[in-house]
Amino acid sequence: MSKPSIPQGTRDFSPAEVRRRQYIFNTLRTIFELYGAQPLETPSMENLTTLMGKYGEEGDRLIFKILNNGLHEKKDADKDKLNSEWNNVLSRPYSTPVVTERALRYDLTIPFARYVVMHQNDIAFPFRRYQMQPVWRADRPQKGRYREFWQCDVDMVGSTSLINEAELLCIYQTAFQKLKVPVTIKVNSRKLLAALADLCGMPEKMIDITVALDKLDKIGWVGVANELKERGIAEDGIWQIEKVINVKGTNDEKLVAYADIMQHSAVGMEGINELGKTLAYYRSLEFGIGDLDSDNGREENIVVDISLARGLNYYTGVIVEVVCSSEAVKMGSIGGGGRYDDLTGLFGLKGVSGVGISFGIDRIYDVMEELDVFPKQLVEGTKAMLVNFGGENETYALQILQQLRAANIAAEIYPDAAKFDKQMKYANRRGIAYVLLPGDEERQKNMVSVKNFETGEQKMMSVGEAVISLQS
C-alpha cells in the first residue's frame, strides 16, 4: 500500500488554519461590502478558449488544462483526427478542443470579464464586485508559491473615474491595517512605461523595458542596464531611462520631475496627470477619516515607483502592487492590480473600462504567521462536553445535550461509554472549556456536575443552572 499524498503545490488546512484563513476572508469581506461591492462566484473551470491568450505566452503555459472525457469512445473518423492532434500536442506547445476544451480558473479577472459580457443586460453599470475563490497555476511550487491558491479580488467596471483607483487604495490601506500587516503600496502607470519606450525612440520595446526595469530591486541599476542592452535598447535610451529612475523625492516631486522629462510624450503626460488625480482623490477620501497622523495622512506608505511593472498584458493605466514592508519578512507581492481600459473587449463588449485589485491571501497568511499577528482567540469550538457513563446515564446525557444546544451553547457528548480517563483526556486535548458529568448520583437528583477544565473546579447544580453558567 502506497502512502497517501496530495498533488504538488496543494495543501490541507487543519481546523486551526481554516479558522485563521476565515479570519482573513471575513475581514476582507466586511471591508468589500463597506465599499459597496457585491459578491460574485464563477465556476472552477472555464472553456479553454476563454482563458487562452489572456495572460501572455508564459501564462498560457501555466493554465491547468482538463483532458476531455470519453476520448476512447470516439468513432473512427474522429479517432483519426484525435491521433493527429495528439501528435501535435506531443511535439510542441499546442492545445486543441479535440483533446481539451476546459481549463481550471487561472485568475478571477478574466472570468469576471466573461461574466460581465454574458450578463451585460442584467447589470447596472458601474458594477462593483468582489470575489474570493481558489485559482490554479501549473507553476513549479516553492516558498509562497502554490499550484492551488486563493485570490480575493475587487473590481469596478463601467467607469473611468479615478475615484475608483483612489477607493481601491483605501481598501488596501484599511485591509492591511485591520490585518496588522505593514505594507508599502507601489503605484505606477502603464502609460509612464509607454512613455519610457517613447523616450528611447522604441515604442515597440515597451514590454522588454518593463520586464527589465521590474528587476531594479533585485539586480540594481547595473543589472537592469545590462539586460536593457541585451534586449536591444540603444545607449541613448538606457541613459534616458537612468535619468527617470534616478528621480527621488515625494510622490508629488517625482511627478513634477517626470513631467519635465516626458513633456514631449502625450501618453506620458496623461499617465502623470492620472497618477496626480488618483492621489488627490485619495487624499480627499483620507481627509474624511480625520485621524491623519501626519500631513501626508496615510500616504507615507504609498510610493510612486516607475520601476513597477505588472506582468499581466491587459493593464492600460494606473497599476499598483503591495509588498510587506517589514524587514523580517521575505515575500514577494501580496497584492496587485490596475486599470484595464478594454478588458471586456476581448469578449466583444467594447468601451467598458475596469479597474481592480487582488489580495493574495495565501501569502498574506504566511506573512501574518511570520509576524505573529493573528488574534489569539480565534478558536470558538465546542464549549462543553458531556461524559458518557452509558446506560440510563447516557439517555440522561442526551437530554441535557439538546438543552445546551437549544440555549446556543456549542456542546457534544462523547459518543462511546469509554473509560472515564480516556474521555477526560480527549476533552483535554480538544481544549474544551467545560466537562459535564451526568452520572448515577446526578441523574437521581436531576442535576449535573460541571467541571471547569481550566481551574479544575467542579460543582453539582441543576441543569438549568448549568445552562445559565455556561452561557456567561
Place this chain on the structure above:
RNA sequence: GAGGUUGUAGCUCAGUUGGUUAGAGCAUCAGAUUGUGGUUCUGAGGGUCGCGGGUUCGACCCCCGUCAUCCUCCCCA
C-alpha cells in the same frame, strides 16, 4: 524549461571508515488508576531504510537510473 537539496516508524529526526537483530522523541494502545484530564512511571504494537538496478563476502551507507520533496532562476499572488 534550467540548476541544486532532501527521501529511514503515523510525525520530527539520529544512524560511526560499508559489518550480526536499524534507534530516539512525540503520537497510538494497554497498565499503575473500572467517577476525575494536563505532570509522572511501566510495557506493547508499529519499518520492503522512496523505487529499480549495479559494485561487494556483506549496502540505510558507495555508483547509475527513476520517482517524490523542498529551494533558486524564469515568471508570478
